[in-house]
Structures are given as C-alpha cells and as structure tokens.
Amino acid sequence: MGVHAGAADVLTRGLTAEFLLALGALLPVSVLIVASPSIQSVPGHTRGRRTLISMLGVGVLGLVGLALPDRSAPAVKREAPPIRVLTYNTHLYFSGGDAGEYNLEPLLELLREADAHVIGLQETEGTRLTSGNVNGIRWLARRLGYHYAYGVPTRAGGYGVSLLSVWPIENERVVQLPVYDSPPRWVLFADLQTPVGELPVAVTHFQLAKPANERAESAELLADELGDADRAVVMGDFNFTPNESMYRTMMATFTDAWTAAGHERDAGATYRASDPQRRIDYVWFQGNWTVHEAERLGSLRVSDHLAVFGAATPE
Numbered sequence: 511m512g513v514h515a516g517a518a519d520v521l522t523r524g525l526t527a528e529f530l531l532a533l534g535a536l537l538p539v540s541v542l543i544v545a546s547p548s549i550q551s552v553p554g555h556t557r558g559r560r561t562l563i564s565m566l567g568v569g570v571l572g573l574v575g576l577a578l579p580d581r582s583a584p585a586v587k588r589e590a591p592p593i594r595v596l597t598y599n600t601h602l603y604f605s606g607g608d609a610g611e612y613n614l615e616p617l618l619e620l621l622r623e624a625d626a627h628v629i630g631l632q633e634t635e636g637t638r639l640t641s642g643n644v645n646g647i648r649w650l651a652r653r654l655g656y657h658y659a660y661g662v663p664t665r666a667g668g669y670g671v672s673l674l675s676v677w678p679i680e681n682e683r684v685v686q687l688p689v690y691d692s693p694p695r696w697v698l699f700a701d702l703q704t705p706v707g708e709l710p711v712a713v714t715h716f717q718l719a720k721p722a723n724e725r726a727e728s729a730e731l732l733a734d735e736l737g738d739a740d741r742a743v744v745m746g747d748f749n750f751t752p753n754e755s756m757y758r759t760m761m762a763t764f765t766d767a768w769t770a771a772g773h774e775r776d777a778g779a780t781y782r783a784s785d786p787q788r789r790i791d792y793v794w795f796q797g798n799w800t801v802h803e804a805e806r807l808g809s810l811r812v813s814d815h816l817a818v819f820g821a822a823t824p825e
Contacts, residue, residue, distance in 0.1 A: 590706050590823055592802050595767070595793050596626035597745035598817035599715070602633045602669070603646050606783045606814035614646055616812045618653055624807060624819055627676045628702065630713035630745030635662065635670030647672045661698035661713065668694035671713045671746070678703045687714070687731065690722035697728075697746075699735065706824055710739050714746040716756075725749065729756045733763040741797030741824050747815065749790050752776055764794035767820030771804035778806060780816040791818045798825040 598617075605613040621629060634647055651658035656674040659682040673679060682700040689695050697714035712732060716725045725748070736742045744764060750756040752766075752775045760766075768789070769775050779786035786806075795801065799822040807817040 592821040592823045593628065593704070593706075593709075593743075594624070594626040594819070594821045595628045595630075595743055595745060596621070596624050596807070596817055596819045597630045597632075597713070597747070597791055597793055598808065599632040599747045599791065599813055599815040600634055600646070601813040601815065602635065605812060606810035613812050614644065614649060618650060620808060620812055620817065621650065621654060621674075624817070626819065627704075628711060628743060628745075629656070629674040630698075630711070631672045631674065632713070632715040632747045633669045634660070634672040635668060647674070650674060659698060659700050662694075662696050666694065668696055669715055671696050671698045671715050673698055673700055673711065673713050675702050675711075677705075677709075685731070685735075687716065687728045688724040689717050690720045690724050692717040692720070692724075695728070697732065697735075710736060710742040712736060712742070712744045712746075714744070714748070716747070716749045718749050725754075725756045726759060729759040733759065736796055737763050739796055741795070741799065744794040744796065745792070745818075747791050751788050751790060760792075760794060764796050765799065765801070767793040767795060767801050767804045767822065768818065770795070770799075770801035770822075771820065773804060778804075778818075780806060780818060782814055783808060783810045783812075783816050784814075786816060791815055793818050793820040795820075795822055799823065800825060 598620075600617060601613065603613055603617075605611045605616070631647070645660070647658050647660045650656070651674055654674065656676055657679045658675070659673040659679045661671040661673070661682075661684050662668055671684075673682070680701045680703060682698060685697050685699065687695040687697060695715055695717050697712055699710065699712050702709045702711055712735070714728070714732065716728050719725070729748075732744060736744065742764075748756065748760075757766075766775075768778050776789070779789045780791040781788050793804065801820065801822040804818065804820040807819055808815070
C-alpha cells in the first residue's frame with residue numbers, strides 16, 4: 511500500500527524545522543495581539559492593528575527568507591554509507607565443538623552484533639534434522655527482520671547456500687557448480703534493491719580439493735556471470751587458499767575485501783575455528799569500491815568456520 515502526502519505535508523515539504531517552529535509560535539501570538547480587547551479599546555485601534563499586521567507580515571517574510579535554500583552556496587555531495595557484508599558457513603546449524611549442539615541462537619546473536627546489510631550463508635540445507643526441525647534461514651530472517659532467499663530446495667540435495675538482506679531480493683536463481691566425487695554444490699545469484707541502485711550478489715560454496723579442477727571451473731563461472739556488472743558482491747566458502755590458482759582467477763575479476771582493507775594476503779585464516787590455519791572464506795567486490803574494513807567473527811560456539819565481515823562504499 512502506498513503512502514500519500516496530505517495537504518499539510520505538501521505545504522510544509524522542504525521547510526526547515528527551525529522555520530516551522532518559529533512560524534508556529536509567531537502566528538498564534540499575532541492572532542492574540544490583534545484580537546486582544548486591550549488593543550481594541552485604544553483610540554485608533556484599527557490603525558494600530560494594521561501596523562501590527564504589517565510588522566508581523568515583515569517578520570513572516572523574514573522567516574521565509576531564512577527557510578529558503580542559499581542558491582549561491584555550493585552543493586555538498588553526500589557520500590553513500592558503506593555497505594556491510596558478511597559470509598558464514600553455518601555448519602548445518604551445529605556448533606563447531608564436539609557436543610553437537612544446535613547453533614541457531616548463537617548464530618542469531620552473532621548476526622545481530624555484526625549488523626550487516628547483506629549476509630551470505632553456506633551449509634544451510636539443515637532444514638529438518640540438523641536444526642531441530644526448524645527452517646533455519648526463515649527463522650533467522652524473521653528474528654532479524656531481513657528479506658531472505660533460500661537457495662536450493664531440500665530435494666535437490668547438497669549443502670545449501672542462502673541469502674539474508676535488509677533490502678528487497680529479486681531475480682534469485684540457483685546454478686549448480688561442476689563437482690567431482692562430491693555432493694551437489696551451488697551458487698545463488700540475486701539482485702538487491704539498495705539505496706544506491708540494483709546490486710547483483712552471489713553466495714556460493716565450492717567443493718573440497720580433489721584431483722579434478724572443478725574449483726577452477728567454478729571460479730571461471732562466477733567471473734563469466736558477474737564480470738560485466740558495474741558492481742557486485744560475492745560471498746562464500748571457496749575451499750581454496752590465497753596460494754592456489756583459483757584465487758588468482760578470482761582476483762582477475764574481483765577484489766578480495768581482506769587484502770583491500772590492508773591485511774596480509776596469507777593472514778586471516780578462517781578454518782578450523784578452534785585453530786584457524788587456512789583462509790578459505792571470502793568476501794569479494796566487483797567494480798569500483800572503497801573497502802573500509804574487513805575482519806573475522808565467530809567461534810566454535812557458532813560454527814567450525816569463522817565468519818568474514820567487510821564494509822565498502824561503492825564509488
């Protein structure tokens with residue numbers, strides 16, 4: 511349902527709060543003065559009222575002048591606020607410890623603290639048994655107040671990739687990645703309707719290292735799908751480190767948020783959460799962005815991976 515402006519909105523649109531406050535105080539005072547019996551009892555009160563009304567009119571015109579914008583002043587360009595992005599492997603909604611506890615509550619706590627605009631989650635296929643018969647993505651979305659796209663139907667198999675967003679999600683589609691001796695792997699593509707325009711995003715989960723080079727083919731698929739976009743965001747568990755060829759394939763098209771924020775390429779390991787040795791989870795930006803920060807979040811209480819958070823402003 512649309513919201514329509516009333517008459518008062520139309521009349522006051524564009525006026526400063528200070529002007530409206532002063533005008534609201536001035537008009538009642540003018541009415542009281544003009545209608546005051548003491549004024550009417552004075553000889554020549556008609557002429558006095560006219561003088562008062564003229565003076566009040568001049569005052570109102572002065573206030574109007576204050577409310578009008580200064581056309582001679584240069585316009586100030588307002589920079590868009592950073593877009594906050596997070597990727598996390600949810601471990602099929604189990605904590606990373608040995609107790610095998612459901613992690614939805616600590617996962618929700620972490621996501622609230624991160625306060626990201628866009629969240630890409632992997633291993634989200636645990637809609638039934640591994641999340642206590644709860645649809646984890648829908649559960650998280652309702653409690654966070656986010657839009658969501660649940661990437662892969664349960665019947666299709668695989669680990670699952672999903673998307674949470676503060677902005678509306680449109681045109682979502684799921685593409686199966688090439689695999690070798692692995693459960694199905696997927697990439698979820700979608701368009702977000704952000705304040706700075708449409709933003710293509712992708713959430714993915716590459717297979718583990720195998721003799722075949724399907725991970726390289728998956729990296730090429732992402733570059734082919736998004737390489738022509740003016741800007742895009744890619745998130746996921748890529749199962750390769752910065753020292754592998756797939757990383758170089760991605761860097762030919764995308765920007766690694768971790769290194770763009772000033773961190774060492776080989777620092778910031780995300781797996782395993784108890785003693786991270788391998789950096790395999792990434793946030794990537796496509797196009798012209800200014801990356802402000804990147805950090806790791808999480809613990810074994812939430813997952814066997816650490817989350818990667820990045821904040822960047824589109825140029």
